[in-house]
Amino acid sequence: MPDTPDTPDTPAALTHRALAARATDPAGARELLGRALAKDVGYEPAWRWLAELVEEPAERVFCLDRAFAIEADPATGRARKVLGGVEPTPPREVEDLVEPPRPEVVGKPRRRGAWAALVAAVAVLLTVVGAYSASGGQGGEPVFVALVAGMAKPGSVAMERGLRMHLDVVNAAGGVDGHPVELLVYDDEDEVAKAEEIAERIVREDRVMYVVGHGSSDTALAAAPIYLRARIPAITPSAGSSRVTDGSDWYFRSMFGNRTQSDFLAAYAADVLKSAKAQVVYDEDESGRSVRESFAESFRQFGDVVAETPIDRSTVDLGRIDPVAPIVLATDVDRAVAVLRRLRTAGITAPVLGVASLGTQAFHDALAAAERELDRPGLLTSDLYVSTPLANDALSGPALTWAEDYELRYGEKPLWQAATARQALNVGLHVMTGRGLSFAPDQRAADRLRVRDGWAALKDRKNSFPALLGPLYFSPTGSARMSVSVVTSDGSRFVSAPVQLTIYEPPSDEALREGLAAGTVIAIGDRYLVRRQVVATGINLNEVRDLDTRDGTYFVDFFLWLKYTGDHVASDVQFVNAVKPDLKLGQPLRDVTEDGATYRLYRVGERFKSGFEFRGFPFDHQRLVVLLQNRGRTADQVVYVTDKEILDQPPSAYLRSGADANADINEIPNWVADSVRFFQRTVGSSDALGDSAGAGAGIYYSQYAGEVEIVRDTVPFLVKNLLPLVLLICVTYLSLFFSASDGGAPVSMGVTAILSTAVLLNNVTSQLPSVSYTVALEWGYYAFILLAATCVLIAMLRKRLVSTRRAAAERRLTTAARVGYPLYLLGVVLTYVTVFG
Incomplete structure (x- = not known):
């Protein structure tokens, strides 16, 4: 496989070329991987891909062993385990990279004594532990x-x-x-x-x-x-x-599925876009035909499907396109860009409703690139509504x-x-x-x-x-029952459209009849939909302070803004985790309504509360949350999503104060603000709430959360609280160097260490609320109490052995204790580093 003059010859480049060729020229791909490893025998991806390309199990094991030795990836370890028992053999592409056999040793090898046995035992132990870790600690078959x-x-x-x-x-x-x-x-x-x-x-x-x-x-x-x-x-x-x-x-x-997607798109075209006509442009494959059939069936409950136009080699017959009726576009990304470009440059301004295959940032980026090429910003991304199961701002x-x-x-x-x-x-x-x-x-x-x-x-x-x-959960035909989100372009990405539709599960037959009569509930096929107001929500934190871990409260000062279309009930929110249950937003600092779109800005400064978790104390992370929801409207009626102004900022900007850009939001001593996140969630009950006539659908509310994660400044804390314990550890260790006949002093030192540790532990944990579980730091103190108790027992045993004239046994016990003491401490420290490091 010849190289072009400009092709780089690094291990990574050779591996990339091997991957590109593996389907059409596997032998050539293996050769490229062998060359990559010849340049860098420690390049793990090349070993892993060579393991995928070789045909013999023995060669695969050899490559997996080399890859695992470089990087102990659990997936590689599990792959090795599946091929266990196979003797590794190097593939021909890397035979020259294998070290030649060493000559046999002539003569009698020297004895290494007890130290050799100890080293072997440690190696076996580490091998067993490593193999167990590599397999994820699992003993069952995959x-x-x-x-x-x-x-x-x-x-x-x-x-x-x-x-x-x-x-x-x-x-x-x-x-x-x-x-x-x-x-x-x-x-x-x-x-x-x-x-x-x-x-x-x-x-x-x-x-x-x-x-x-x-x-x-x-x-x-x-x-x-x-x-x-x-x-x-x-x-x-x-x-x-x-x-x-x-x-x-x-x-x-x-x-x-396409049946659900078509119901949503049909209702969106008729109820939100207010059109009595619609049309479909589709691919001649199973997915495209399915959308065409199901959308035509759905929309005919609202109006007429005036055209069903197939896509022929990424283009459409413009003579069959209605210039104003909403167009459902059922195709993939590449053809969708070409079709949209042809439609818009021909002057067809009808809204376009895209299927889920188009609901990606890659599609948006392709449209933006085409707009730049045409030097016509917004030509392709305006009046575009795309269905998706995942809206990034929601x-x-x-x-x-x-x-x-x-x-x-x-x-x-x-x-x-x-x-x-x-x-x-x-x-x-x-x-x-x-x-x-x-x-x-x-x-x-x-x-x-x-x-x-x-x-x-x-x-x-x-x-x-x-x-x-x-x-x-699934319909009787096996398709997930879930609402279809509709996203539209904000110029740089897809964001939730201001109006959404959602599946309506009526709490009672009477509520359903009232909704249908008032026009707030849309009947389509065997399902019911309702409009849902989308509120773009932003929180800019100014300060967090006055943390009280004993009662789980803290003070937060922040700006809050809401952007929405429609009535102002969207801004009637409550803070569900405020210490004051009647906390209200008050009068807005700014209140602007233009072309039906409202922007309101508020400032809030109040105490909030959260349930704290202290199992990891003092290595614990706590989350300080501000949580709001609408007072009266359910998740079917209003949803709060992240505003694009927040999405445009890097996460590090969330840690800067909104009132003073040069200041940090964190004013909590001995804690560090680690990250800030903003997200929506839905809460509620799936049971009928005492309504004998209800359908058991329950009530759900959309909430919006601003969450600050804080971590303790652990080093000063440990220095302050563990220094006395370190001194006790040193003193207790000295007790092992007393004469065995003088058993009273070591026993007294051990007992004193136990009692002192109990006092220290009580002082450290007194700053925590009453919890029913053992926190991380307590396990460390308990580990030392066990160690001190063991030292007391050893002192008594040493005295007993000396008194019974078993000096050799006493010396072995003393040596083992003096060596085991620091090893035990090292094991405790390594455990904490592994779990909390």
């Missing part, structure tokens, strides 16, 4: 889950990343009932024939518990009958065609944490496919955990049936799984 998608697409890459990221957490916590979970990735290249081939291969191999995939509707529909015959449960994170799940009791979907607390971790790990914000794939994986792990599955090969059919039945049991909100994007 549970396999398959991911099948066209792996060249960004959405599919995001799926794999989301799954691997979550499996790292799952396996570190013990896997599923002690069994590590392994991901098997199959690339169906989004081709029907390849999808059928891979589905048959999965059935033939008979290893996986369930399948996450396929990525597209065409491939999922092709594979569905194969999984159905084999009774292998499957769940797709992205295939929207209703026919995928309608035709199989064993196929599920972890996001909304993430809940756990979802926001996950998105931040994903970006930190992979260097980019997650696509929604990463979230829906994680939900697909997690709901499978959920129904397997603690359900009595045997995980034995001869019981795999029964285990798969339990997985399938577990998913089918998630049939309403009350019996849902708390997934990343909200409660996950």
Whole structure:
């Protein structure tokens, strides 16, 4: 495989070229990896990829061993464990990198004595501990889950990343009932024939518990009958065609399907955009045809579908396009950019409603690039409304944490496919955990049936799984019941549209009739939707101070602003965690309404409260939260999301005071403000609240949170509180050097150390509230009390051994104690460093 003159020849560059060639020229890819390792034998990614490309198990073990020796990655360790017992053999590409055998030693080797035995024992111990750690501490056989998608697409890459990221957490916590979970990735290249081939291969191999995939509707529909015959449960994170799940009791979907998406888009076009006409521009594939059929059926309940225009080689027949009727665009990103460009440059200004495949930042960036090329800002991004299961400005607390971790790990914000794939994986792990599955090969059919039945049991909100994007439960046809978010462009990204629709679960038949009569409830097919007001919310912290950890209260001073369209009930909020239960916003500092859009700015300074967790004391992190929600309107009526002004700022800016840009928000002594996060969440009850006529739907409210995470300034704290303990440790250690016949003094020193430690511990923990659990620092004090008690016992034993004329035994005991004392302390310190470092 020749190089071009400008091609870099670094190990990383050679590995990248090997990855690009691995599908078409595996032998050439192996050669490139061998060259990369010749330049840097310690380049771990090249070893790991070479392990994927070699064909012989012995060669794979050799590469995995080298990769694990460089970086002890748990996934590599588990891969080695699966191939356990195979003698490693170097692949031919790296034979020259293996050290030659050493000559045999001539003559009798010298004895190394007891020290050699000790070193060997320590090495064995470290090896056992390392192997145990590498395997995640799990003893069971792996549970396999398959991911099948066209792996060249960004959405599919995001799926794999989301799954691997979550499996790292799952396996570190013990896997599923002690069994590590392994991901098997199959690339169906989004081709029907390849999808059928891979589905048959999965059935033939008979290893996986369930399948996450396929990525597209065409491939999922092709594979569905194969999984159905084999009774292998499957769940797709992205295939929207209703026919995928309608035709199989064993196929599920972890996001909304095209039928739900079409209902929302039809209601949005009719009720929000106020149009009696609509049209569809679609791809001639399963997904596009499914959207065309389901949208036409949905919209005809409101008006006329005036055109259904297929896309032909990334273009459309403009003669068939109505210039003003909203256009539903059902295609992928590349063709959508070309179609939008053709429509807008031809002067067609109709609003465009995009399907979920377009709800990514990559699509927005492509549109912005095309606008720059045309030198017409806003030409393609205006009047654009795109459906998505994940709106980045409306993430809940756990979802926001996950998105931040994903970006930190992979260097980019997650696509929604990463979230829906994680939900697909997690709901499978959920129904397997603690359900009595045997995980034995001869019981795999029964285990798969339990997985399938577990998913089918998630049939309403009350019996849902708390997934990343909200409660996950399935319709009778296996599709996730979830609302469709609509995002629009703010010029640089997609943000939540000012008006949203959400699924309405009426609390009673009377409430439903009243809503339908008043026009606030939209009936479409067998579902009901309501308008939801979106309030762009911003919090700029000025100061946090006066922390009282005993009662969990603190003072927060901050600016709060609300942006919304519609009536002003959106600004009637309460602070649910304020010490004063009747705390109100008061009069706004600014109040501006233009073209139906309102901006209100307030300043709030008051005490708030949170439940603190002290198990990690003094290494604990505390969260100081300001939590607001509407006084009267539920989550069906109003939702608070993060304003773009907050999204435009780097997270470090949140730590600067809004009242003084040169000041820090933190005014709490002995604590450091570590981070600030803003997110929305939904709270409420899924039970009927005493209403005998209710439907059991419960009441839910949208809340908005500003959360400051603070950590103790641990070093000064430890110096101040542990210095007396360190002195006691030194004194107690000196007791081991007293004469064995003088047993009284060491015993007195040990008892005094125990009593003094108890007093010190009481003084340190007196600053905490009354808690029923043992905090981290207490375990350290208890460890020393045990050590001091052991020293007392050793002093008594030493005196007894001397009195019975067993001097050799006394000397061995003394030596062991003097060596074991610091080793014990070192073990305690290393434990704390490992857990809290």
